[in-house]
Amino acid sequence: MTQYYGEYPKTWVSVDCIVFGFEGGKLKLLIGKRKMDPGRGQWALYGGFVKAGESLDNAAHRVLLDLTGLDKLYMKQVGAFGDIDRDPGDRVISVAYCALINVKDYDNTLRQQYGAEWVNLDELPTLFADHNKMVKKAITLLRRRISSEPLSFNLLPDEFTLTQLQNVYEAILGEEIDKRNFRKRIKQIDFIEKTGAIDKLTSKRGAALYRFNKKMYEDDPTFKL
């Protein structure tokens, strides 16, 4: 059957999905109770074993769909975690993936069906195996990338106010940003465009709604916030 590598040992390889969400000015993480031994019932990232016929990227998408119903997310690899004892069950190499969504885009009924929970990042419980380590690395990457990649828009509805956008940046960077400076910088960015619509939900006065123009971004993907 195997032509070439038959003599070499194989290993279990899994993927774990780190799904960040945003709501109420806070960054959250999607976790669930582990449904498998060992560690059954423990809080954990959504993960599963990689099948023979699927790429790592595909495995990450499949696992997330199977376990949470979430589909078609933009996912980015965080890295491979390969310590011998990282998994208490057996030697498993795991590749972590990271995704960002707006909490409201994940239907609550669906979420409950799957038993998924949003928890504030600053109130994160101890997770199964080395999952906390994975989350930590994902946040580091996120912080590094937020100012040069248009990631924030994944965490917001299609139309958003500048205050919401600023909240995302503050949540990810973990520090306050001056409102006037922030808005000044946003104005210079062509691919964040005013829609003309007004949001009346969050304030009495109403706030202008903006939109991320993907086409315009792809034409000129250079910016610095």
Place this chain on the structure above:
Amino acid sequence: MTQYYGEYPKTWVSVDCIVFGFEGGKLKLLIGKRKMDPGRGQWALYGGFVKAGESLDNAAHRVLLDLTGLDKLYMKQVGAFGDIDRDPGDRVISVAYCALINVKDYDNTLRQQYGAEWVNLDELPTLFADHNKMVKKAITLLRRRISSEPLSFNLLPDEFTLTQLQNVYEAILGEEIDKRNFRKRIKQIDFIEKTGAIDKLTSKRGAALYRFNKKMYEDDPTFKL
């Protein structure tokens, strides 16, 4: 034997080592002819399968030592490559690692013994499988990290001239840097210290030698070049 995950499929997992070197103002890559089918005789990164009892990090170090004699290098994970057809032999997931050394620190006799070759990065041949893709990603990471991590010193002898240091930056960033501005910035960095010695090899006048003070760096690892 296996307690928990017996029903799940296993996969071959390998590590591939990207070793960058620096010499004569150029960034180089260490490659060798593949000694295994398929692809025997093709240029390739140094790689090998991960054993049951070793972590990914350990596997990377072992493979490099076994195949090149290089030991105790600082290695950083580049990422996991998991496309189904990335390896023409069979389905293998590979984790790429990256290291930096000074070409002169790799004894030439040893190098020839192992059949390793330094090739200029801008004259890189087509490598086995997706190894070119790995190298590309490693360079991207390197560029991103060079200005906030003291990586450059791995590519130089213990004592180096400022011109050499500048050459490293230029080779990695792929652009020319103004000499005066570069030296001005270096002067502000405490952990790059003048040794007092003079290098008379590369110029008639002689150039002051500098050294990376690791302790000082660890005391205050914040800098920006």
Place this chain on the structure above:
DNA sequence: CCAAAAGTGTTCCGTCTACACCCATGG
């Protein structure tokens, strides 16, 4: 009428950039 969030400019300071000449010496 007042609480709550939206919106708006200017000044200052530090940082980055551009730029050209003299120095020391081995051959």
Place this chain on the structure above:
DNA sequence: CCATGGGTGTAGACGGAACACTTTTGG
């Protein structure tokens, strides 16, 4: 004596940081 690489300072532009008040309107 000259070719080669080493070493040095300044002025102007630019960008980031600090900072406070007015507007709108629902309740």
